Amino acid sequence: MIKVVKFGGSSLADAAQFQKAGQIIRKEEERRYVVPSAPGKRSPDDTKVTDMLYGCYGAALTDEEDFSEEFEDRLSQIRKRYEEIIEGLGISLDLEEEFLEIREKFLKKTGRDYAASRGEYLNGRIMAEYLGYTFVDAADVIFFDASGNFDAEKTDRILSEVLSQTERAVIPGFYGSMPDGSVKTFSRGGSDITGSIVAKAVHADMYENWTDVSGFLIADPRVVDNPKAIDVITYRELRELSYMGATVLHEDAIFPVRQEGIPINIRNTNIPADPGTLIVENTCRKPRFVITGIAGKKDFASVTVEKAMMNAEVGFCVKVLQVFADNGIAIEHMPSGIDTLTVFVHQDEFADKEQKVIAGIHRAVHPDFLELESDLALIAVVGRGMQTARGVSGRIFSALAHANVKVKMIDQGSSGLNVIIGVRNHDFEDAIRAIYDIFVTTMI
Known part of the structure; x- marks a missing residue:
């Protein structure tokens, strides 16, 4: 070995x-x-x-x-x-x-x-x-x-x-x-x-x-008091959490070992007896909780483009995204409806170019309505257990409503591995605590 x-x-x-x-x-x-x-x-x-x-x-x-x-x-x-x-x-x-x-x-x-x-x-x-x-x-x-x-x-x-x-x-x-x-x-x-x-x-x-630290924690200890540790996490789950701000391990460190199926064990030098977190390609081991982890970032802006029959217009999304690409702005998230498309970007990258982007979108797709919002946060709730659990989004809505947090956006990926929630910056910590409580604290 x-x-x-x-x-x-x-x-x-x-x-x-x-x-x-x-x-x-x-x-x-x-x-x-x-x-x-x-x-x-x-x-x-x-x-x-x-x-x-x-x-x-x-x-x-x-x-x-x-x-x-x-x-x-x-x-x-x-x-x-x-x-x-x-x-x-x-x-x-x-x-x-x-x-x-x-x-x-x-x-x-x-x-x-x-x-x-x-x-x-x-x-x-x-x-x-x-x-x-x-x-x-x-x-x-x-x-x-x-x-x-x-x-x-x-x-x-x-x-x-x-x-x-x-x-x-x-x-x-x-x-x-x-x-x-x-x-x-x-x-x-x-x-x-x-x-x-x-x-x-x-x-x-x-x-x-x-x-x-003794491996990954389900949530940021600066937000949640004494969060539980993650025993086993898959590369896919880790990638989702790392992308949204979890920083125990450099996210690019995943790829070389993932190609070889080599597990990673995050351990604590000061408490070597702790088993830490095991990162694997896949596992049959059932997670302790429905969710594996919660991570998020603040300071996003959103651009919502509304146009009747948008879904029938070939290349509509491509044209909108090209405007952001032409201005050197990276896209963080893009939920859409039948007649609406919302693009989330980093606020600091967008602030100086917002008028160019607005003008570019108008020229590209001639929207019926265009709206900007700032001071937004994105939170990712990640877990392989979510793929088979029922009512995950409903429980999230319920927990956030109980905490008086207004949800600006919620989007679940087709894999069922993660749910992305958009809230105001000032609701960020309360939202994470509410989600942690509903999926972890109440299950202990």
Whole structure:
């Protein structure tokens, strides 16, 4: 059995956290490949190393003398963070050459991607030394094409070959390399993606993602007090929840392992005995509740287009959507009726272009009526149990009515896996609590 383990920044913030991670890795022989993030915050008012690196590189971009002093001071603080970890672990590792190279490349303005990647690179060096594992630089095995897109085929081929000859290895997360050899990073949180890529390359039996929470919760704990944990969730359910704001796992980390049918286990470094949340392709296991999770986002705007006999006009929807595309505005949701079509977009993307969009829609489809609304929120209620349950939408309506929440829109996908509800921003929290109570609290 092979397990790939990824540790987030909070799990590797200092030497004490490193030791917890080391105990977890050594506890099971199957944990053969480790993907570390950069050190995260040690306390709420602390700074992540990645942000320290961005700040240091920003200071290097100017030639002014006072900023030169700031650059040296920032680099010294970063070095101190790593030296404290090394000293706390009691290992013999000298990063002098690495920091000389970082200093040189920062002053040569090598790029923000290179700067950000050093957090994971240095933590990878420390982790490999601490565990006695082989260090494999992600820049040598993870590749992007000339356009900056991840090259999955080349990566899988070379990474598989390298790791097949390496019994135990540490591969830093978050970055890879471009065809010219320069460093390229994934988006923030991209170490999750690296772990998934490694799991696919070694045909892992399990991808464990260790963080500071015991898996996914049914609802945001900032909204619902002590929400229940999710035991098992499918990739499809996770995708729906991630899209609507659930952020325990980088959503792009799903795809490499999903292709191979590799389960993901979200675990808590600080409470390793907790089983966490298991993410699988599919399962016969019945969920504890009808719903699996609730997630949502605020600050949407809606554009409602009304025209008699709209449904009989070929290409009507395409023409409306083309107006948004021409203005570079992404569509979030699009419920429709016989004579109406409503398009939900992010308010901040839409605000400066609303008059162009209105004019474009009038020219494209000549609507009878057009209405705009702002300060809206979308909430996704997701669950495989909803596919066989009766009266889900009715229970949602009832719960929201009881909480005095006005529903602006409700739409259920054809799969029956999710229901999307639109409410006012100021009703967002009350709506989530009401839905949680009707499907979870009353069922306990």
